Amino acid sequence: MMSSLALALLLFAGSLFGDSEGETAGNATCNDGESGDCDNGEQYNPLSPLVLCKNLPLDFLNCSEPLDLGGNETKRKELGYGCTKYGGERYEDVQKTGVMCDVLPGIECFGKRTFIREGFPCIKYNGHYFVTTLIYSVLLGFLGMDRFCLCHTGTAVGKLLTLGGVGIWWIVDIILLVNGILLPEDGSNWVPYY
Numbered sequence: 001m002m003s004s005l006a007l008a009l010l011l012f013a014g015s016l017f018g019d020s021e022g023e024t025a026g027n028a029t030c031n032d033g034e035s036g037d038c039d040n041g042e043q044y045n046p047l048s049p050l051v052l053c054k055n056l057p058l059d060f061l062n063c064s065e066p067l068d069l070g071g072n073e074t075k076r077k078e079l080g081y082g083c084t085k086y087g088g089e090r091y092e093d094v095q096k097t098g099v100m101c102d103v104l105p106g107i108e109c110f111g112k113r114t115f116i117r118e119g120f121p122c123i124k125y126n127g128h129y130f131v132t133t134l135i136y137s138v139l140l141g142f143l144g145m146d147r148f149c150l151c152h153t154g155t156a157v158g159k160l161l162t163l164g165g166v167g168i169w170w171i172v173d174i175i176l177l178v179n180g181i182l183l184p185e186d187g188s189n190w191v192p193y194y
Helices: 002-017 075-078 132-145 143-149 152-161 170-177
Strands: 061-064 096-103 116-121
Touching: 002 096, 002 116, 002 132, 061 116, 132 170, 143 152, 152 170
Parallel strands: none
Antiparallel strands: 061 096, 096 116
């Protein structure tokens, strides 16, 4: 009884994992999947402890910043990645791109250790905080402090010399800031608070 059960389990395991003659049930070559996973056309066993390098979490990768193409759509189509525009107020407005990622030393994985990872947002953060700017606008907006913080220096000097446009410009800027119309001059996004 015991030997027939062991034989049945052995046959079942052989059909799942391949037998000793080199069957590769469950295995896939690097060329079967997406192009360029491996260098030598080696076989990847999904049941092995090694994970494909391209599937590693970001904690184990060193990824570069998105490539700024300066609005050149032709270059983006040629390369297949890069940012032609930065920022956006809504999720749908933000352009996504791929970046070059390297696997950190000491991490074992299967496949190429340098690859392009897709799905990174084209967003710049340059130290502009919405709440800080709003506080400056409410408390010191009549002196143009909010516009100085957002690097709108020309209009900030005008606001300073007219004492906030005799109060009118001060109130209008608070409304513009709250409605998302008054943004940083360099086109960067607000830094999120965590």
